[in-house]
């Protein structure tokens with residue numbers, strides 16, 4: 493299906509254009525072997541921004557807690573007579589590695605087991621595969637690695653599906669209770 497507004501191809505798992513639609517976009521199951529009883533809608537960019545905000549806070553707290561070990565390592569390294577310049581670059585490298593390791597572990601652990609991070613728990617959203625199945629650890633691993641593409645977040649300015657969704661074959665959705673469809677019909 494081609495979008496009438498932007499002329500881009502609408503992904504076959506969505507019922508409207510993720511670039512142009514202002515409404516909730518319904519998820520269309522591509523795989524009938526999975527549980528299709530739930531009605532999912534694409535999480536909009538406000539929910540995605542909130543997820544990012546809450547998860548970043550949690551990750552900063554985790555890094556702060558593990559920062560103690562960095563301090564321990566730093567003091568251990570200081571006991572050798574390493575020149576200060578080299579010592580600082582070693583510590584910076586360890587710090588960067590620790591940040592990458594902790595933040596990726598956070599996403600991989602929570603999204604593989606629960607399909608959601610703490611941010612996604614708060615906004616009631618979850619990660620699913622574009623065919624509707626639960627993501628595997630490999631899907632989540634790919635998704636997490638893609639988050640480290642520089643300026644990856646900018647891809648969300650163009651569409652409600654970012655690169656780390658598109659390229660990993662996953663999307664973020666929320667479940668919407670459709671029990672008010674009948675009551676709307678009875679009113680009219």
Ligand SMILES: [Zn+2]
Nearest residue numbers: 495498509512
């Ligand atoms: Zn469009």
